[in-house]
Amino acid sequence: MIRVAVADDLEMIRTGFELIVGNETDMSIVASAANGVEIIEACRTRRVDVVLMDIRMPELDGLAAAKHILGEPDAPKIIILTTFGLDEYVSAAIAAGASGFLLKDASADELVASIRAVADGDAVLAPSLVQAVFEQARGAAKPRVVAGMDQLTERELEVLKSLAGGLSNAEIAERLFLSQATVKTHISRVLTKLGIRDRVQAVIAAYESGIVSLGD
16 A cells, blocks of 8 residues: 655645545555645654655745655655646756656546556656756756766666656566566666666766767
8 A cells, every 4th residue: 555645735736636546446645734844744753655745835845845854764755746847846856856746737647657656666757847857957068977877787778768768667677578676676776876866866867978868
C-alpha cells in the first residue's frame, strides 16, 4: 500500500486528490495539510511514501517544505503539483529534490500513475514542461564535463539515454531486453558514478553533458 499525504491550502483541491487516491486499491491517504508547516509535521509523525505538494501555500511554501522534508532520514518522495508552469518553479522543485512535477490540470489517471511511478523509484515531469526544463539545464553554453560520465559502461549509457527520453523502468527493460530488476541496478550504478541523488538529476546531467539533445 502506497501511503500518500496531500498538502494544499485549498480544501476543495485536497478533497479532490483524496477522492482520486481513495478510489485506488493500492494507495491510501494518511495525511492532509493546508500549509508547509502542517505537512512537515505530518511527515515527521506518520509514515508517508509520497507527498502531493502544492507550491504556493501560507506560512511556509511547498518548495521550502520539500527541502525540509527531504533533508530528513527516510524521507518520502515528493510530487510538486501546481497551476504554474513557470520554469523557475520547475527548476526550484528539482533542486529541492522533488521526484515529480505535474500541473494541476493533469488527469486522474496521470496523477495515480505518477504516484505509482515515484513510489517505485521513477521520476515524473509533466510533458508540457520537459522541453523548458532541459533547455534551461543546457542553456546556451557548450556541453559541460560531468564528473563520472566517462566511467559509465556502454550499457549504463544506454540506460541513461533512455531515462533522458522519458522512459519508465518497464519501458527501458523492454527496449534494452533487460529485466526491470537489472534496469534498477544499472540506474543505481549510474547515480553512484555520477554522484547524484535521483533520476531527474541524471537526466539533467545527460543533457548538460551533450550525450543527448532535445532533438534525440
